[in-house]
Amino acid sequence: MDLFDTIDISEMAPLAQRMRPIVVDEIVGQEHLLDETGVLRKMIESDKIPSMILWGPPGVGKTTIARAIAHTTGAHFVQVSAVQTGVKEAREIIKKAEDAIKFHHKRTILFVDEIHRFNKSQQDAFLPSVEDGTIVLIGATTENPSFEVNSALLSRARLFTLKAHTAESLNTILDKALTNKERGLGDQNLIIENDARDVLLQYSNGDARALLNGLELIASLVPVIDGGRNITKSDLENALQHKALQYDKNGEEHYNIISAFIKSMRNSDVDAAMYWCARMIWAGEDPLFIARRMIVFASEDIGLADVKALMIANDVFSAVHSIGFPEARINIAHAVAYLCQAPKNNKAYLAMEAALVDAKEYGNLGVPLHLRNSPTSLMKGLGYGKGYKYIHDEESKVADMQCLPDELKDKKYFDG
Numbered sequence: 001m002d003l004f005d006t007i008d009i010s011e012m013a014p015l016a017q018r019m020r021p022i023v024v025d026e027i028v029g030q031e032h033l034l035d036e037t038g039v040l041r042k043m044i045e046s047d048k049i050p051s052m053i054l055w056g057p058p059g060v061g062k063t064t065i066a067r068a069i070a071h072t073t074g075a076h077f078v079q080v081s082a083v084q085t086g087v088k089e090a091r092e093i094i095k096k097a098e099d100a101i102k103f104h105h106k107r108t109i110l111f112v113d114e115i116h117r118f119n120k121s122q123q124d125a126f127l128p129s130v131e132d133g134t135i136v137l138i139g140a141t142t143e144n145p146s147f148e149v150n151s152a153l154l155s156r157a158r159l160f161t162l163k164a165h166t167a168e169s170l171n172t173i174l175d176k177a178l179t180n181k182e183r184g185l186g187d188q189n190l191i192i193e194n195d196a197r198d199v200l201l202q203y204s205n206g207d208a209r210a211l212l213n214g215l216e217l218i219a220s221l222v223p224v225i226d227g228g229r230n231i232t233k234s235d236l237e238n239a240l241q242h243k244a245l246q247y248d249k250n251g252e253e254h255y256n257i258i259s260a261f262i263k264s265m266r267n268s269d270v271d272a273a274m275y276w277c278a279r280m281i282w283a284g285e286d287p288l289f290i291a292r293r294m295i296v297f298a299s300e301d302i303g304l305a306d307v308k309a310l311m312i313a314n315d316v317f318s319a320v321h322s323i324g325f326p327e328a329r330i331n332i333a334h335a336v337a338y339l340c341q342a343p344k345n346n347k348a349y350l351a352m353e354a355a356l357v358d359a360k361e362y363g364n365l366g367v368p369l370h371l372r373n374s375p376t377s378l379m380k381g382l383g384y385g386k387g388y389k390y391i392h393d394e395e396s397k398v399a400d401m402q403c404l405p406d407e408l409k410d411k412k413y414f415d416g
Helices: 039-045 062-073 087-104 120-131 151-155 167-179 194-204 208-221 233-240 252-266 270-282 287-305 308-323 328-341 347-362 377-381
Strands: 052-055 076-081 108-113 135-141 158-161 190-192 229-231
Touching: 039 062, 052 062, 062 076, 062 108, 062 135, 076 087, 087 108, 087 120, 087 135, 120 135, 120 151, 167 190, 167 194, 167 208, 190 194, 194 208, 194 233, 208 229, 208 233, 252 270, 252 287, 252 328, 270 287, 270 328, 287 308, 287 328, 287 347, 308 328
Parallel strands: 052 135, 052 158, 076 108, 108 135, 190 229
Antiparallel strands: none
16 A cells, blocks of 8 residues: 555445544554553654554554554555565655655655564665654564564564453444444444344454454345344354354453363363363464463473473463464464373472562561672672582582571471
């Protein structure tokens, strides 16, 4: 897309495109960035837009925010894909941006989708123009920028983290689409039953684009009866091929199922753990959430009984991050089976919990003088480091030396 244009509201455009917000005030969600106290909102209103990276899951408004910024600030808008844009195209964009400043006194906002795929030659082509202000770069990514975005780009951009839509924000978007007669489906007299709404929200999994695509699909399939169309839960399940499960990612059942998953692994019940894990996967849980919980489990419940468990859980987390669904379910199954069958030992976890109780209760107890660092003569004169015993000089490799503060010298946290 070359330069900013208005949203396509023709009948041929998909509903998600027609309903895309044009200005910031129309955007639903991301209140932590865009409400009256949000830092990004303040930047937009003051017309001080830095280069930035918008990081978040699909369908949460990354492209919409970039376009709304351009519209609100009167900047030219150029949208490219990091996969498809070469150095030649980059030079053409830069030339147009220079002309926009010279002849029209307008900045250019360059929106780069999948910015984590930017290679070094693309980066080298754009960076000088980003640094001198010819271009304001806004990148979008679903991948963790710390791992996936080139460090040179990352150091020159503000990072804003976008959140998946909540049920409340998705319902707001759904109502807008159902009532808007100019850009939405307001003239089609659609009524969605409450349990059908739940199916649609679960199907969308926090993705507004998926929500509107699902709504548009069902609207094209349900027949008109008595001048209106009533959408039921069964209609949606049949149209979307998505069976509703009771699993609200922000509600009680979410915590019930993750609890059942963890406790099944703790009990070494592979079959039960696989089932509860499958329930989360089928209901659209973030696979990285499942993988993170297994990393915690590996130390909390297996610990020293099998030190390889933590390594395997970490490796599976990396695999899930790199591969994504649906294939990542195989990696998750690998970890579930291993962690269930591993021996269990929570002594390290319990030791830390007990030590934290004393750390909180006793406050800032002083470090014994013989354990203190003594890099200066003054510190040595004060007794820092005096009496310290170097264990490698001891035949047993253990020194008879107190390492706890005096107030806790007889404490035993680890029952090894």
